[in-house]
Amino acid sequence: MNVRCSESRLLIPDFVVVTCAEADTTRYQASEVLLAAEIESPSTRVQDRIFKKALYAEALIPYYLLVDPEQKSATLFALADGEYAPHTKSESGVLSLTEPFTAEVDLRG
Template sequence: MTIQPVESLPHSMTEEQYRQLPEALAREIEVVHGHVIVCESPAPEHNRIARRLAGALEELPTTEPCIRVETDIDVVLWRVPKFTFRRPDVVVYRCLEERGAKPEAADSLIVVEVSSPSTAEEDLLDKKAQYARVGIPLYLVVVLGAKYEIDEILEFRLDAYAREYRLHALHRGPTLTLEHIVIGDIPFETLTR
């Protein structure tokens, strides 16, 4: 079985076309306003921080009756006028009744992007605006330094009226303290050890 190279994909794509892609190929892209965006494979340290943060978030008490925490899972932001989905590094969402169902924007409570110097602009501009537009209450950006240490974690809360994020807290260590949706402390060192 030959796998189609990502370079051979069309520049634009519908949701139906995306759903027909082989899983290995689908994992290499996001679709924004119908346009295919190729996602680079992140460094192991990036993935490790995201995985450990997801585990820590899952262990904290929550204000919701039931949550799930996943890494690297598609979240459909909107279908019209053009299909858009992102794959946040971490997503906290309300429990879904259907097994195997992926969260949509309306289910999502927190999205997290682990941002290296090469992705900072997209994480702080494009993704931030898109996540706010669909009403996700909390957006965290873990800012990594050149050696993949955590420089800071930006905590944005949604201004629902304006449909944009406001910087709520700038966490510079040694602990990320959350007081919205999930409640508790996560030491930076547990994410980077």
């Protein structure tokens, strides 16, 4: 999935949750994305934790999910005053969400 964050910036998150009903596309505007998620790997860890997190915040995407499969952990960040703040963290390998929707993700896998 591609997310157009600006005229000159296109990001490719690992997955997205969108607010529009049109699902037959490979590109969404940032305004249509409720949540962007990145699954860390050793080669992308710094990009995902710092660079992409900042770019998604700049694009005003309300939620950013960062998953660390090595640690079997995840953190959901919520946008507040133009920056992401930790909102929900996994516990014992399980991420339980109440916002932006109700879900439980087992990261132990």
